[in-house]
Amino acid sequence: MANDQSPIIQKLIDLFSKFPTVGQRTASRFVFYLIKQPQEKIEELITSIQNLKSKIKCCSFCFNPFEANDDDDLCGICNDMRRDRTLLCIIEKENDLISIERTKKYKGLYFILGGTVATLKKDDIEKLRIKELEERLRSPQSFGIITLLKEIIIATNPTPEGKSTAILVKRTIKEILKDDSIKITHLGLGLPVGGELEYADEETLENALGGRK
Numbered sequence: 451m452a453n454d455q456s457p458i459i460q461k462l463i464d465l466f467s468k469f470p471t472v473g474q475r476t477a478s479r480f481v482f483y484l485i486k487q488p489q490e491k492i493e494e495l496i497t498s499i500q501n502l503k504s505k506i507k508c509c510s511f512c513f514n515p516f517e518a519n520d521d522d523d524l525c526g527i528c529n530d531m532r533r534d535r536t537l538l539c540i541i542e543k544e545n546d547l548i549s550i551e552r553t554k555k556y557k558g559l560y561f562i563l564g565g566t567v568a569t570l571k572k573d574d575i576e577k578l579r580i581k582e583l584e585e586r587l588r589s590p591q592s593f594g595i596i597t598l599l600k601e602i603i604i605a606t607n608p609t610p611e612g613k614s615t616a617i618l619v620k621r622t623i624k625e626i627l628k629d630d631s632i633k634i635t636h637l638g639l640g641l642p643v644g645g646e647l648e649y650a651d652e653e654t655l656e657n658a659l660g661g662r663k
């Protein structure tokens with residue numbers, strides 16, 4: 451970036467470049483795109499971003515972001531009594547929930563870990579919602595959820611980080627749920643090794659869910 455860049459432009463480039471997968475080059479494209487937009491488009495963007503903070507809450511059970519009415523603490527999925535409360539699917543991130551929901555084949559509940567770990571070191575582990583997972587497994591009713599869990603599906607990605615994370619999650623579950631009456635399963639074959647759930651097509655994901663073991 452040229453040194454004579456306007457500080458106003460540079461500031462926005464720096465802000466955008468902190469977004470996931472966006473570097474300085476893409477960030478500067480965003481900024482030059484915005485410069486060309488009419489005022490009302492800019493207002494729309496500002497309002498949409500503000501609404502994210504003022505109207506969107508994280509579900510108190512699964513951490514799925516949702517549009518909250520009144521004092522609701524649970525998202526539409528956790529609140530839906532038609533869903534199968536014997537199933538809990540543990541996923542890395544919000545987009546994985548969207549991908550699995552799109553298959554329409556899974557009717558249970560979720561828990562979003564908030565990422566993956568590369569190692570099983572304490573510092574790494576603390577970046578994930580492992581403590582939160584423990585609390586919800588110990589006492590789901592304290593988070594507004596009545597469940598009678600029969601199966602926990604560990605649906606992390608088939609990447610090295612996803613695999614380390616799966617080991618950690620399994621260890622956590624086993625420490626808490628001492629009896630073996632709850633089945634712990636993983637997604638079945640079909641997902642490409644190193645691939646990610648969020649990019650898998652619906653049929654592949656459907657097969658992986660159906661073939662879980």
Ligand SMILES: [Zn+2]
Nearest residue numbers: 509512525528
């Ligand atoms: Zn929820």
